[in-house]
Amino acid sequence: MLKLSRLTDYAAVVMAQIARYPEQAHAATELADAVQLPHPTVSKTLKMLVRAGLLESRRGSLGGYRLARPATSITTSDIIGAIEGPVAMTECSHADGDCDLVDTCGVADNWQRVSLAIRTLLDSVTLAHLAQESPLKLPVQLPIQSVTLASRAEV
Amino acid sequence: MLKLSRLTDYAAVVMAQIARYPEQAHAATELADAVQLPHPTVSKTLKMLVRAGLLESRRGSLGGYRLARPATSITTSDIIGAIEGPVAMTECSHADGDCDLVDTCGVADNWQRVSLAIRTLLDSVTLAHLAQESPLKLPVQLPIQSVTLASRAEV
DNA sequence: TCGATAGGGGACTAAAATGGTCCTCAATAG
DNA sequence: CTATTGAGGACCATTTTAGTCCCCTATCGA
Ligand code: SF4
Ligand code: SF4
Numbered sequence: 001m002l003k004l005s006r007l008t009d010y011a012a013v014v015m016a017q018i019a020r021y022p023e024q025a026h027a028a029t030e031l032a033d034a035v036q037l038p039h040p041t042v043s044k045t046l047k048m049l050v051r052a053g054l055l056e057s058r059r060g061s062l063g064g065y066r067l068a069r070p071a072t073s074i075t076t077s078d079i080i081g082a083i084e085g086p087v088a089m090t091e092c093s094h095a096d097g098d099c100d101l102v103d104t105c106g107v108a109d110n111w112q113r114v115s116l117a118i119r120t121l122l123d124s125v126t127l128a129h130l131a132q133e134s135p136l137k138l139p140v141q142l143p144i145q146s147v148t149l150a151s152r153a154e155v
Numbered sequence: 156m157l158k159l160s161r162l163t164d165y166a167a168v169v170m171a172q173i174a175r176y177p178e179q180a181h182a183a184t185e186l187a188d189a190v191q192l193p194h195p196t197v198s199k200t201l202k203m204l205v206r207a208g209l210l211e212s213r214r215g216s217l218g219g220y221r222l223a224r225p226a227t228s229i230t231t232s233d234i235i236g237a238i239e240g241p242v243a244m245t246e247c248s249h250a251d252g253d254c255d256l257v258d259t260c261g262v263a264d265n266w267q268r269v270s271l272a273i274r275t276l277l278d279s280v281t282l283a284h285l286a287q288e289s290p291l292k293l294p295v296q297l298p299i300q301s302v303t304l305a306s307r308a309e310v
Numbered sequence: 311t312c313g314a315t316a317g318g319g320g321a322c323t324a325a326a327a328t329g330g331t332c333c334t335c336a337a338t339a340g
Numbered sequence: 341c342t343a344t345t346g347a348g349g350a351c352c353a354t355t356t357t358a359g360t361c362c363c364c365t366a367t368c369g370a
Binding site for chain 1: 348
């Protein structure tokens with residue numbers, strides 16, 4: 001299904017929640033409660049987000065989590081990357097990829113382009129966009145670049 | 156990593172291989188040999204592709220597989236859909252989705268739009284594109300539509 | 311009609327990824 | 341000093357994925 005892992009989804013939900021009140025620090029318990037998810041699980045994703053540099057944490061009483069950067073400069077690929085690793089559709093689309101077929105499969109190059117296109121798209125959607133609560137009607141256009149695919153004239 | 160399952164990748168490789176010689180029927184054994192993958196596995200993916208209506212099969216001697224439609228009207232989402240089911244980033248992005256948080260998570264709507272954008276992108280890449288053998292540098296731009304995050308589409 | 315060739319269906323297993331829990335340690339405020 | 345809150349990591353159950361195998365059916369041509 002080409003789908004996000006559930007944890008990644010949680011991460012997005014939690015990040016959005018934080019983004020809506022960026023000034024305050026949010027305790028894991030509080031967040032877990034707000035999004036109706038088990039505390040340990042939320043806690044785990046929060047830790048991952050911190051490690052990826054998307055959140056800052058503060059221990060002790062009055063501690064909690066807050067955004068490391070403004071919501072407008074955190075992208076969905078950042079979030080996905082924090083939980084699942086870099087966005088890459090095929091084995092050969094990321095740095096550590098190691099596929100035996102890379103020389104013979106004949107599609108590696110093009111998959112990589114597609115992968116890049118998706119990454120670009122996800123880069124253009126920020127946490128600020130995600131956190132918009134209601135289905136806004138305002139047509140905020142995301143500039144999704146055309147991505148060059150190797151192609152022959154016939155297209 | 157938001158990545159395709161390995162079988163999906165195989166499916167693409169095999170489809171591309173068939174697409175390069177669309178006139179002949181290709182036996183599973185032949186294909187397995189061509190792409191250097193174990194025969195039973197290739198066979199399995201071929202069956203899935205047939206069931207999804209992307210390939211036609213013919214039994215008996217002189218039988219084999221061939222494309223059910225021209226390569227230009229088979230898209231990458233078709234292929235992904237055949238193996239993994241419809242492209243959907245989040246649980247709530249596809250028909251049978253069932254997520255308890257849908258009313259409270261606050262990001263469902265926007266994830267669905269992102270998901271739609273990706274689906275659109277994958278729809279615009281055809282098997283004919285994928286099958287191009289060499290990494291052509293010719294910058295033929297694929298018109299990937301800008302997708303508006305906010306516009307309430309006909310989802 | 312027979313037999314060789316090729317696909318169809320589906321059961322089965324091994325291995326890996328995922329989701330979720332828990333426990334102990336470290337930092338911080340007051 | 342102590343209550344609070346995060347860090348880190350071990351651990352387990354479950355699901356998903358990948359891969360294999362067996363037996364059946366269809367088609368062709370001798
Ligand atoms: S595209 Fe070719 S090389 Fe890249 S992963 Fe799939 S098979 Fe391996
Ligand atoms: S986005 Fe909200 S509703 Fe959709 S799957 Fe994630 S949590 Fe459930």
